[in-house]
Amino acid sequence: MPIISYKQALNDAFAEEMTRDESVFLIGEEVAEYNGAYKVTEGLWKRFGSKRVIDTPISEAAFLGLGVGAAMMGLRPVVELMFWSFAYVGFDQIINNAGCVRYMSGGLINVPMVIRGPANGGTAVGATHSHTPENFLANTPGLKVVSPSTPYDAKGLMISSIRDNDTVCFMESTLLYGNEGEVPEGSYTIPLGVADIKREGTDLSLIAHGPAVLTSLAAAEILAAEHGISVEVVDLRSIRPLDEETILNSVAKTHRALLVDENKPFCGVSAQIAALIAEKAFDELDAPVTRVTALDAPAIYSFPLEKIQLPTADRVVAKALSLF
Template sequence: MPLITYRTALNQAFAEELSRDESVFLMGEEVAQYNGAYKVTEGLWERFGSKRIIDTPISEAAFLGLGVGAAMMGLRPVIELMFWSFAYVGFDQIINNAGCIRYMSGGLINIPMVIRGPANGGTSVGATHSHTPENLLASTPGLKVVAPATPYDAKGLMIASIRDQDTVCFMENTLLYGNIGEVPEGSYSIPLGVADIKREGTDVSFIAHGRAVLTALEAAEMLQEEYGISAEVVDLRSIRPLDEEAIFTSIAKTHRVVLIDENKPFCGVSAQIASMIAEQAFDELDAPILRVTALDAPAIYSMPLEKLQLPTAERIIQKTLTLF
């Protein structure tokens, strides 16, 4: 199977869907002639032209709203945010319009749109460019949220998201764009709402999404080598819809759980999952539910401190050892 980057995997997903479906178009800042601020859309403008690949001015609210309006009419917009942090100037369009119009119209309208871009800290760009709003978005019924960790998942989930009848908020990560993995050629889709066991284990379950999955895998290897503890890593892939069965099945096997989350702790994705485990899987637990999240301050600029602010393998290991 070819080895390609996360960035190329996404690019292939766009090319597949642009070729397959005339109603798909890409829009955003620098996506066309510049080839994408992070080169995710490289080559697509040359191949598909200005009708399908569209550069916008720096007007997130306007082009997010344009996407919603076009999707109401049956087109399938894929709207790039250079950073998900920039969504905050267009939140009305995402929450009130993409999120609520179907409901407020009594189901007369659906909005098949993908909003995508990187949502991560860890690149020393300060708090305004380092937000991880998957928890904010997933708290809006009507929106779907996915966060792939690997090139394989990125391509398959993007194809599924573009074909979905509802708005999908697709959370990428600038630190993952260059990662390489095995990705099939051609088209395939990975359904939303299905988690993936990235590592089998018997002693503790790590539940994570996005880049935190890779940190969890690193911690799991070290725990095995140094302490003989076997950790299972559940990659959620999709936050909403959520594969709760995968979470409960893993906990029924290991009886211990650590939730790993690059969100801040207050009302983060892991807070919701912790509540569900407490309510629905309490009897399976031999130890308290623990969380490893981003440290609860705005994303710091200074490089060594920012590395500490996001979940690290060391922090995961320390937390996990307290369970045994």
């Protein structure tokens, strides 16, 4: 199987879907002639032309709204945010329009749009460029939120997201773009709302999404090698819809849950998972549900400190050991 990067997997997904469906187009800042700020859309403008790959001025609210309006008319926009942090100036368009139009129209109008871009800290760009708004978005019924951790998942989830009839907020990571992995040639889909067990284990469930999955896998190695603890790593992949079954089954198997989350802890994604386990798997637990999250302050610039502000394998290991 070919080994390609995360961003190449996304690029392949766009190219395949644009070839398959004339209604798919890419729009955003620097996506066309510049080839994408992070080169995720590299080569696509040259291949598909200015009608299908469209550069915009720096006007997130307008081009997000343009995407919603075009999607209401049956097109399938893929809107790039250079950073998900920039979504905040266009939040009205995402939350009120993309998120609520279907409901407020009694189901008459669909908004089949993908909004995508990186949503991660860890790159020393300060608080304004390091947000992880998946919790805000997932708090909006009507929106779907996915966050792949591997090239394989990135491609399969992107194709599903483009074909989905609802707005999908697709959270990527600049720190994952260069990661390589096995990706089959040709189109395939991964359904939204299906988690993936990235590592099987019996003693503890680490539950994570996005880059935190890799942190969890690294921690699992240490826990196995140095402490003889068998760790299962559940990659949520989709935050909404959420694969409750896979989470609950894993907890029922290991009886211990540690949530690893680069989102902030307060009303974050991990808070939702904790509530789910408390409500539906309380009797399975041999230890309290605990979390390792981003430390609860705006993202700090100073890079050695930013590294420890985000979940590290060491923090995960220490927390895990406290559960036994």
